[in-house]
Amino acid sequence: MLFLTENAQSIVTDLAAQPGQSGAAGLRIVSESEVEPALLVSTAAAPEPGDVTVEQDGATVYLDQTAALLLDDKILDAAVHPDGKVEFALAVQP
Template sequence: MLTLTENASAIVNEITSQPGVAETAGLRITAEPGPEPAFAISAANEAGPGDQVVEQSGATVYVESSAAELLDDKILDAAVDPTGKVEFALALQG
């Protein structure tokens, strides 16, 4: 199952704890069609049908079923660049 780094958990928490956002809000990762694996990340109020739910350190990430297969052995990391843009990265688990 996909795991999150401390940085990723903190950033997901910050994104999903904004005023007016549902308590069930999280980030949703979907697989993009194409020859190389690619993923899209968006805010979501709740899980979609068949989504895998990853909860870690208070952060919630919904992973579309087709993306979950590709991300099963991965770690999601995140950082904020100097302009304030959030960047996500994937690494293999231990």
């Protein structure tokens, strides 16, 4: 199952707590293409039907079925750059 670093947990929690988000808000990761895997990351008010929910220390991530398979053995890390942009990175779990 996808594992979140402490940085990722903090950033996902902060994104979900932005004004206008619901109590079930989280980060949503979807696969854009089944031919050549590419992932799209956005905030979501709630999961879509069929999404897999990953909850870790208050951070919620929703994964579509394809993303859930692709990320099953991955670690999600995140950082905020000085210009305010959030960058996510993946690594393979040891």
